[in-house]
Amino acid sequence: MAPFEKSMEMMPFKQRKCLATRKDEVCSIRSKFPNKLPVIVERYMRERTLPLLDKTKFLVPFELTLGQFLCLLRTKIALDPSQTLFLLVAERSMSCMSSSMGDIYSRFRDTDGFLYITYASQEVFGASQLAAGPC
Template identity: 65%
Template sequence: MPPPQKIPGVRPFKQRKSLAIRQEEVAGIRAKFPNKIPVVVERYPRETFLPLLDKTKFLVPQELTMTQFLSIIR
């Protein structure tokens, strides 16, 4: 198995934004889109086979199942 690839300059979402900023963003999004759930999806840092996602933040309708969501991000 090849060694895990590190992506220079890419920090996890939690390290890029403080808790207070994340909570503020979620409150604004929930007020603007009450029927949607903000979701952050990131690749595991040691993952070597999956490609990087174009974006990490998604607004997901409440009625969307996990299977449907997985097909969207793939």
């Protein structure tokens, strides 16, 4: 992969495409798949331990719970069962895992029509394990 392509991959989705393009994309997706929700999943910018996903766009059924979606992401990332994975909805909220994606979409979708979810490990929210002393 060329260095430019790699840097584009690291850039957040909103910065890669203009608002009009993103809105057109959502309209196209929603017309083709009316029973699915367009979701963008990206790694937290300061995350260093979790790998990048091979894709950022997902089509998710309304009735799928956030917990089920988390399991799907854990499988895609190929996480060890002992590794933690947190989801931030709209870069600000840790939603209830039993909430349906339809509920979350209706509450937190962006103005462009996508639902943005950021994934991170525990270390992002507190001190790193190396900095923390023994218990």
